[in-house]
Amino acid sequence: MSPAQPDGARWPADGALSPGLVEAECARPLSLYVHVPFCRVRCGYCDFNTYTVGFGPGAQIGDYAPSVLAEASLAARVMAEAGLPERAARTVFFGGGTPTMLDAAELIAILEGLRARVGIDEGAEVTLEANPDTVTREDLRALADAGFTRVSFGMQSAVARILATLDRTHTPERVPQVVEWAKDAGLATSVDLIYGTPGESLADWEASLRAALSYDSEHMSAYALVVEEGTKMGAQVSRGELPTPDPDDEAAKYELADALLGEAGYAWYEISNFARATASDRASGLPSTTFEHASRHNLAYWRDWDWWGFGPGAHSHVGKARWWNVKNPGAYAGRVRAGGSPAAAGEILGAQERELERVMLGLRTSEGVELDGLPGVAPRDEAVGGTFGRASAGGRVAALIADGLIDGVAAVSGRAVLTLRGRLLADYVTRELMGY
Structure with a gap:
């Protein structure tokens, strides 16, 4: 099951x-x-x-x-x-x-x-x-x-x-x-x-x-x-x-x-x-x-x-709302044929949850995510060339670059893009950028 x-x-x-x-x-x-x-x-x-x-x-x-x-x-x-x-x-x-x-x-x-x-x-x-x-x-x-x-x-x-x-x-x-x-x-x-x-x-x-x-x-x-x-x-x-x-x-x-x-x-x-x-x-x-x-x-x-x-068990996401259908195919068919919703339950996503998902999902792609505004990253410090060398928890971005987890060139341009090693540790990188 x-x-x-x-x-x-x-x-x-x-x-x-x-x-x-x-x-x-x-x-x-x-x-x-x-x-x-x-x-x-x-x-x-x-x-x-x-x-x-x-x-x-x-x-x-x-x-x-x-x-x-x-x-x-x-x-x-x-x-x-x-x-x-x-x-x-x-x-x-x-x-x-x-x-x-x-x-x-x-x-x-x-x-x-x-x-x-x-x-x-x-x-x-x-x-x-x-x-x-x-x-x-x-x-x-x-x-x-x-x-x-x-x-x-x-x-x-x-x-x-x-x-x-x-x-x-x-x-x-x-x-x-x-x-x-x-x-x-x-x-x-x-x-x-x-x-x-x-x-x-x-x-x-x-x-x-x-x-x-x-x-x-x-x-x-x-x-x-x-x-x-x-x-x-x-x-x-x-x-x-x-x-x-x-x-x-x-x-x-x-x-x-x-x-x-x-x-x-x-x-x-x-x-x-x-x-x-x-x-x-x-x-x-x-x-x-x-x-x-x-x-x-x-x-x-x-x-x-x-x-x-x-379909049975399928998830949907529209705006701030997310819901999922009943799993049993017979129950699903009965509900929709009666004109009702097959949803079993759902949730309304708050701003914090949506931001975490935006970063977590965006970081999985080759586009990466913008560093500006992330909870674990302080504003650019021009004294260090605008390279996010100073982050709110002791230079998180600099540490991620040093550890080979995000691309240094992309970070200078303001984006966090995973390296090959970073792809293997994507959840850890997400936690660092979110300040957890």
Whole structure:
């Protein structure tokens, strides 16, 4: 079972948002997330809200689309009544679970329904997560024709025994095949990798990286495995059947990923995400967050856009309000089909909480954050060349530079940008800059 939802305040049964909480302005972009909670097999490491069985009408494969679209109608009404202007979504992301457990027709029906109810920008990035063994060439062509623009394949590893440890159902040979099908359909591609699986050697990880690079995808993600309580793998580790992942081993694997991806022409734009640089990207001199192949949906979270999450367990964030849906698919379907909100609870973010999130999330990107005004940083001291040499707690910025955690040149220009070492210690850097 997935962990319990966070505590929160009771949310209005109709989902209404107070106009004073939504920060209504046309300049604040909107993203949409669609959670598909179905999987063929529940992977041993997964703690997401996913299920291998259906939960009755509106909560099972084959008739899930009407439930999502009922929530979409609610979203359109709630945002309009709160005084928000009409905003076509700039990004849409179908995640899970395994979205491709739904057939192409049902996925297309959801996308078209979102376009009709909420609105989707003509140039929107529309991404679909997919397991390699749950798509066909024909599916990908149909999805591309309907307006999907990207597909992100859950590769995880190129080593068969590592895939077995993770309970993945595809073979290593399947990944390059589906990547090629997606390219032929005109879709941009991304491959997701996981490092730190119990039993994975550095050589195994290097083999996975080199295999992924050979597929020539525009985007790659590399995530450190976290063994969560309540999962099959968590139980295996607690019983001693699998070793606990070693943080030093994971750090070495991240450094190897950064080196190999950098050599191949990819640049990090967020700690776990890398985009292939085009010639115009390199010529621009701009941060890699602006690169053509950086995922705009990923960046929507780091840049504090508004987003509405559809589906059981999905989270939403509009202005100062954040809420999360009931996790049980049957309960979710029942609520939205009755015209009510599926929200389980929510919270109103205060100024201090929002500032912490702004710094924490912004620091994860290659743009970094402005140093001026941060609680742990005093105003520029011209006597030391305006380099933030004097900070409120004994020169925190100078210490972070000396420790190789933030880039000294960027700091002179007034921004905190993580170094490679800093990316491995991002939470510590955040605490220092916030004065904790």
